[in-house]
Amino acid sequence: MAVQRRRLKLGVTVLTINLFIFILIFRHSSQDKNGRHSVRIPSEPFWAKLLPNSAYWNRLQQIQDLQNNPILTANLSDTGLPYWATETNLSSEPCKHNNRVTTQVKDYNSLPSRFKDFLLYMHCRSYPLMVDQPHICKEPPFLLLAVKSQVSHFDRRQAIRQSWGGAGVVANKTVVTVFLLGNATAWDHHPDLSSSLQDESNRHNDIIQWDYRDSFFNLTVKEVLFLEWIQTRCPNARFIFKGDDDVFVNTYRILDFLKGLSEPKARDLFVGDVITEAGPHRDKKVKYFIPESMYVGKYPPYAGGGGYLFSGDIAARLRSVSQHVPLYPIDDVYTGMCLKKLGLAPEKHKGFRTFDIEEKYRSNPCAYKSLILVHPRTPQQMIQIWTWLSSPDLNCQ
Structure with missing residues (x-):
């Protein structure tokens, strides 16, 4: 017992000495040679002068x-x-x-x-609707297929309707398809196809068209207009696939993939063929050329514009944040910029093949069974692949 008391007394003494030394060191470090408290002056300004970016x-x-x-x-x-x-x-x-x-x-x-x-x-974000489908989402769809198209692409739209974009109930889930168009006639001397387009719209009730120049650089305009349209016409869509009209999409595989998601995963879903560590092309001959006077720096991660899949919740957040991101002439990069602003990043999914699959597999029906998207495909190829996948005799063991 006496030994324990001596050990306790020794421990308290050592602790007291250490505390005293710490106080002496602290006081010494906070005083100058004359015993006065010293004032530390930063070597650099705390706030740097705000200068405009050159791009x-x-x-x-x-x-x-x-x-x-x-x-x-x-x-x-x-x-x-x-x-x-x-x-x-x-x-x-x-x-x-x-x-x-x-x-x-x-x-x-x-x-x-x-x-x-x-x-x-590029400051313009609002254009009048020429063709609309205000009641297309009267019954909120589980999956909204939004396809970027152009007025003259009648054959592509029809092939999509006859294959992967067939609206209705697929695998016990409600699917709605819309085609997103601008107006090329007034600017680019295309033939006037408005009458044929109106007939198509009356027959299928799936055309959405705005009165703006439908060019490659204006695909970003189509993006922000579509995000506005969703919140007005289809705010309760559970999931959205948005892609081009020259891709094949395995709608069965999308629905199967979505069924297996947890609620948190489903809410923040944004998947596709993700491109990272990319930057602007500086070669004027390249379609994606961006001069240094326009943009400097790397691009944030983005999903290739051939097609990507995201939740209705993300769509609402993208619409809100896009109002604080200037338009950029490449639409998939712009979407990546908006996601970054939200503190999110797209997730890569191996089922998105925006750069096609190996040639030796392209005629094999089973090569498409586990994929979500393949690019590019002609209208005839879309119908053929869909016929393969819809056949009850398809055996891919």
Whole structure:
């Protein structure tokens, strides 16, 4: 017993000495040589001066981030922000071209015409509907198939209706199909097919068309218009597949995949053929060319625009956040930018083959059974593959 008391007393003594040494060291470190408390001056400014990004899109996003920063807006007036960050967004109703961009993009005059057109109108986000299907989601679908198409692609749309895009009840789940179109006639001297398109719409009731120029760079416009349309016309769609009209989609496989998801996984679902560590092409001959005056930096992870699958909950969040992300001329990259803004990233799924499968497997029906998407496929090939997969005699053991 006496030994235990001596050990306890020794432990308390050692602890007291250590505490005393710590206090001496702390006091010494916080005083200068004359015993006064020293003041540490930072070697660099705490706040760096806000400078505009040299690339036009990056600068627009920078302005959006500053103007929507709750800390800045709560504590600073407009005069507290740099002059370049206080520009008022141009009204998009009615949408008029923005002449100021001709001086804000340093090499504007040397850019290809498709770029000039995009830059002049990239602030425009609202266009009138020419053809609508206001009651198509009267019964909320489990799966909404949204297909990007063009007016002249009658054969592709019909093949999709006869194959993977057939609306109705598939595998005991309600499926609704819509085709998303712009208007090419007025700008690009295409023949006037409006009468034929109206007949098609009256027959199938699945055409959605807006009055804007349907070009490659305006696919992002189609994206934001579709996100608005969903919230107005189909807000209760459980899941959405969005893709091109030259892909084959295994709708059976999609429904089977969705049935196995947990509720949290289903809510935050966004899957596709994900591309990472990519950046803009600088070669003017490439379709995806983006000049340095437009964008600098890497792209966030994004799912290839041939097709991807996401939840209705994600669609609502994308619609909201897209209002704070400037339009970008490549639609799948833009969607990746919006996801990043939400703090999310698309998930890669091996069933999405946007760069096709090996040639030796393309005529094998069983090669498509476990896949969700294959690109590209002709209308005839779509119907053939769907016939294979729908056959009760198909045996892929």
